[in-house]
Amino acid sequence: MPNDLQSNPDLQSKLEKYEQKAARYEKAAQQAASDANREFYRGLASYCDDLASQFRQVIAKRSDAPPAA
Secondary structure: OOOOHHHOHHHHHHHHHHHHHHHHHHHHHHHOOOHHHHHHHHHHHHHHHHHHHHHHHHHHHHHHOOOOO
8 A cells, every 4th residue: 555645635634624724714815804814814824824833734644654565
């Protein structure tokens, strides 16, 4: 069984989901009418970006790991 990105489709789909959410929240922050809303959406964008980074790390570790015996 290959130990690469294709062997982790669930992780890849979650990574993409959080990348997309981060982008949407950042766009919402840029379009927000008030400072409070801007900060709220930037916080959500940052949170989703952090989650995406964690998924990237897990995917990278699994891609670098030797195949299971």
